[in-house]
Amino acid sequence: MERNILEIKNLTTCFFTDDGTVKATDRVSINVGKGQTVCLVGESGSGKSVTSLAVMRLIDYAGGFIQSGNVMFHGQDLAAKDLDEMMHVRGNKIAMIFQDPMSALNPVFTVGDQIAESLMLHQNMSQQDAFKKAIDMLRLVGIPAPEVRVKQYPHEMSGGMCQRVVIAMALACNPEMLIADEPTTALDVTVQAQILDLLRRLQKELGMSILLITHDMGVAAEMADRIAVMYAGTIVEEGTVERIFDEPRHPYTIGLLQSIPGFEGERGGELYTIQGTIPSITQLPTGCRFHPRCPYAIDKCRKEEPILREVVTGQQVACWLNEDVSNHFRINQRANSVAGSKAEVNRQ
Ligand SMILES: Nc1ncnc2c1ncn2[C@@H]1O[C@H](COP(=O)(O)OP(=O)(O)OP(=O)(O)O)[C@@H](O)[C@H]1O
Ligand code: SF4
Ligand SMILES: [Mg+2]
Structure with missing residues (x-):
């Protein structure tokens, strides 16, 4: 089995705010294998950058802290290191490209x-x-x-x-791990494609592992070996790129895939948007954090928070619908309408 370079385990981060200490991410777990690209996707405000800042321990300089969990890198827990030690890891072994390159x-x-x-x-x-x-x-x-x-x-x-x-x-320092936070968002489409090609080429040449943060499912389709879908500070679905695109199981993932420009063309409709907005970290809904926006929400969803668990090999989901066999048909019908989506994205 492939060795993981980075293992983020149940990472919970907090910020000090005017409303007190609030959780920004809750029990986030992500593994990145050697030479692998894992894409962390999700809407604005879902906690992607906070996760990367926590891995690099830069959250300590941004008014936040790691409340619990581990960031295992070569068997050492970066979450437990003191900040002086982290200076040797940052830039040298793990490098980061920030969301705003300028x-x-x-x-x-x-x-x-x-x-x-x-x-x-x-x-x-x-x-x-x-x-x-x-x-x-x-x-x-x-x-x-x-x-x-x-x-x-x-x-x-x-x-x-x-x-x-x-x-x-x-x-420059030949890092084993690169964390790239939206590295192409500010660039036009042609330059974006060139930069993604460059990252792929350098990854092969240098044997790096990449944690690539993007809100663009098209970029994820092109770059990822695995995808972790983040919503309101938690991972709601995780799996190989094939499983996520061909058989998405979380309603939020399905919504994200249906929102990709280009899909509406074949169905002749308007571009799909997920109704509502992502909640603020100070006002999270009870139960499943996605329930106010979810077309499948049942009573249990409003009361109990689903836990991320493996539903098939290579795919984990946090959704009550996936616990109940009778609901599989409903969600599969919806999922089938986005099947082939990866091929579609790659054609663009
Ligand atoms: N320094 C901070 N103090 C308080 N809250 C913060 C701080 N930085 C981020 N947050 C909050 O944490 C949550 C996650 O923010 P984050 O920047 O990780 O989102 P993101 O997924 O990277 O979004 P985007 O796609 O817009 O970059 C947001 O609700 C944000 O308001
Ligand atoms: S747990 Fe319920 S509300 Fe949450 S995504 Fe699944 S069906 Fe929707
Ligand atoms: Mg961000």
């Missing part, structure tokens, strides 16, 4: 200086060697004339090029 670049330093800085810090390289490696990294991520570009400032580059620089910075 904020990761400092406007007053050249891109070469910025890449070289992390090499000098984490790899003890001399300034000269680090600068040479910075040029190699710019070449690796497909930036033309890297010897010239290395001396330029971020404002002298396009958005796509800055994103390549951010990737070069993240990968």
Whole structure:
């Protein structure tokens, strides 16, 4: 069986707010195997970034903390490390591409200086060697004339090029694990495809594992080996990309798949949207967090919270409907209407 590089186990995180301490994620578990890409998907506010900040222990600097759970990386629990120790893990063994790439670049330093800085810090390289490696990294991520570009400032580059620089910075220390939080959201479609190709190529070349955060199911279809679907701070479904796209079992996953642009065309209808909005972490519904928006909600859903459990090999779901055999037909009918969705997405 494939070895997991990262095992997030029952991770519960909290923030200090005006309303007191509130949970942002609740018992989140995600495994990432060696060389695997796991996509964490879900609507805005579902807790994707908070999960990644907790893994990197950056949540400690953002007014939050890990309340319980583990982040196992090579048998060590990052959740239990002190913040000084984490500085050696961050950037060196686990690298992160942040949701807003421009904020990761400092406007007053050249891109070469910025890449070289992390090499000098984490790899003890001399300034000269680090600068040479910075040029190699710019070449690796497909930036033309890297010897010239290395001396330029971020404002002298396009958005796509800055994103390549951010990737070069993240990968400079040859991390085993990359966490990429919406790495292509701010880019146009063509550049997005180029950056995703680049990540796939570098993953193969460097043997990295990737936790890719995206709200775009099309990106997940293209990139993921496994998908974890997050809603209101919990994982509601998890499985191989094939199972999630061909036989989604959680009504929220089904809704997300039906919301992919392009699906409406074949059915001749309007683009599907999941009714309602995601709840605030300070006002979570009782029972199943999705029940106010769920077309299948039954009485039990309003009272008891379903637990994530394996329903078939390679697929876990947190939904009462999947506990009751008589409901399988109903949900399968709905699921069948999105079957073939992966093929459809990939055709676009
Ligand atoms: N520093 C903070 N203090 C208080 N609450 C926070 C903080 N950061 C995030 N949250 C809350 O935690 C929840 C999850 O936020 P998070 O940023 O992880 O969402 P997300 O899934 O990454 O969304 P998006 O797709 O918009 O990036 C939200 O309700 C958000 O308001
Ligand atoms: S548990 Fe109930 S409300 Fe929640 S997703 Fe399943 S059917 Fe819908
Ligand atoms: Mg986010």
